[in-house]
Structures are given as structure tokens and as C-alpha cells.
Amino acid sequence: MLAAMQTVDEYSRISVEPLAGALGAEISGVDLTNVDQETYAEIHKAFLAHNVIFFRDQELTPETQMAFGRLFGPLNRHSYVKGMDDYPDVFRIVKEPTDAHHFGNAWHTDLAYEEQPALGTILYGLEVPKAGGDTMFANLYAAYDGLSEGMKRMVDELQVVFTNANTYGKDAQRFKTGIAKDMTVEQAPTEKEVIHPLVRTHPETGRKALYLSTTHFSRIDGMTKPESRIILDQLAKHAIQPDYTCRFKWRNNSVAMWDNRCTMHYAVNDFPEARRIMQRVTLQGDKPF
Ligand code: SIN
Numbered sequence: 001m002l003a004a005m006q007t008v009d010e011y012s013r014i015s016v017e018p019l020a021g022a023l024g025a026e027i028s029g030v031d032l033t034n035v036d037q038e039t040y041a042e043i044h045k046a047f048l049a050h051n052v053i054f055f056r057d058q059e060l061t062p063e064t065q066m067a068f069g070r071l072f073g074p075l076n077r078h079s080y081v082k083g084m085d086d087y088p089d090v091f092r093i094v095k096e097p098t099d100a101h102h103f104g105n106a107w108h109t110d111l112a113y114e115e116q117p118a119l120g121t122i123l124y125g126l127e128v129p130k131a132g133g134d135t136m137f138a139n140l141y142a143a144y145d146g147l148s149e150g151m152k153r154m155v156d157e158l159q160v161v162f163t164n165a166n167t168y169g170k171d172a173q174r175f176k177t178g179i180a181k182d183m184t185v186e187q188a189p190t191e192k193e194v195i196h197p198l199v200r201t202h203p204e205t206g207r208k209a210l211y212l213s214t215t216h217f218s219r220i221d222g223m224t225k226p227e228s229r230i231i232l233d234q235l236a237k238h239a240i241q242p243d244y245t246c247r248f249k250w251r252n253n254s255v256a257m258w259d260n261r262c263t264m265h266y267a268v269n270d271f272p273e274a275r276r277i278m279q280r281v282t283l284q285g286d287k288p289f
Helices: 037-050 063-069 140-147 149-156 173-177 225-239
Strands: 014-018 025-028 050-056 089-097 117-127 135-139 161-163 193-196 198-199 208-210 215-222 243-247 254-261 263-267 274-285
Touching: 014 037, 025 037, 037 050, 037 254, 050 208, 050 243, 063 089, 063 117, 063 161, 063 274, 135 140, 140 225, 149 198, 193 198, 254 263
Parallel strands: 025 050
Antiparallel strands: 014 025, 050 254, 089 274, 117 254, 117 274, 135 243, 135 263, 161 193, 161 215, 198 208
16 A cells, blocks of 8 residues: 555544545545634644645635645745735746746656745645646655665665756746746846755654655765766656556646645646646745755
């Protein structure tokens, strides 16, 4: 069994229906604008057990989305993506039919280039395509558990240098493709590197997970970039094998909340004709160890 699966019987306030064997569960029977302590405790339990949880038919404003997020801890204000005018801790991800590129269209975990990357992310679907625009998730506990003992011994020792330059530096694709709607190339931040362990221990579950983010890698500490790529590309390929993933089909008013400490995700760019508008709140995490 890949994930610590829990059935509906273990919850009294909510219903929890796993979406796949690897990770992901849909939660029903809850209005996210009105969550009491017992219900929060069950949602939190399901979040830790299933790594990404989904809710349907929610009516969220920026305020109520932030309030739900704050149940889990402080919110993060993105260093480079401008928040909404009245809600700097909330930002919208908008893809118009004329936009070629799509935010999050590569396997990554949020804010891996920060000293304290995101704990979790809460994404709300405001306007989603009829077909396409799904989000995929990969279970990085399962990816670690699936390695041989020899490989585990090797990766356990490694530290990875992550950088903001690939996604926000002046040479980043966003400036070539027009995705950087609220930042000009002159405003691109200077490169910042941080080091995190390649295998991190989840601070709440105590489980080990690979810590991978393909858009934010620079290199393995102490190795050249080409040497690092051999290992990191192989691990990323291993981590996104179908057996370790799930895929969420959005509807308007759906919510996905993922744990960035043990998952990667990928926003699928397969809806050239449609508009997609999402509203994101990000939870502040702590330094990986
Ligand atoms: C993200 O990576 O934060 C966005 C994911 C999505 O829009 O599906």
C-alpha cells in the first residue's frame, strides 16, 4: 500500500474518498467557510494521510480562503508574484486562450528556492475549462520508499542547491513567453541559492520523502551541474511514474490543498482554447531537515 490510506469510517465529521492508491482524497460534507475545531482536526488528519485533498462546490472569497488557510498556520506572501490589490497574500493564476505558457506547467514543489518553502498550497478553481487544465500530483514519500536500500543510503547524504533563477531570473521563460504579467525583466530578482536536503523528514508525520522540484534545481552541493543532472533527472523520472501519482479534474468552485513537504505537482497545459482562473493561498513552511 503506497499511502497511509484511511477510510470513511475513521472520520465522523467529514467523508473521505481516496482518489487513487498513491495519494489524493476527495473530502465531502464540509463547508470550508465554517470549519469548527473537530472538523479542522479531521481535515488535518486527512491532509497528512493523503497528501493532497480536494473539496467540491465551495463558495470562497479571498477572505474565507485565507481564513481556511490560517487554520493550518501563517500564510506566505509570494516574493515575486504580486498578490491581489486588497489581499497581498492571495494571488490569481490566469491563463487566457492567447497565452501559450501556463503557470506551474512542470513538476515542482512550491517555493523550493526559499529558505522556508511552502508548507501547503490551497488552490480554488474560479473558472476552469470544460476539459483540460487538470493538476497532477506525485507522492514523494512513495518515491523515497520505492528506492533500493543502496540508493537510499546515497541520497540520504546529499544536499541540493535550489535557485530562484530558473523561474524568476532574467533569463527565465516567463519573460520570453509573456507569463510574467506583473514583472518586467528589469524587475527580475537577483539570483538567490538555498540548500536543502535531498531527503527531508516531514515535520508532522516523521516520514522521509524525496525533496524534488524540477524547475528549482540548480545542482547537488559539491557536484557539477552535469553530474547533478544525472542523479536529479533520474530521481524525478522515478518520482513521477504513474504508480506514484494522481490527477485531479477541476470543476468551478473546487479546491485542492496539497502538502508541499511530500508531494510535487504539475499543471497540465492542454486547453489552448479556454480561459482558466485560479485563486491561490500559500501556507508558510519551515526549513526542511
Ligand atoms: C501551481 O503550481 O501553483 C498551480 C497549479 C495549477 O494551476 O494547477
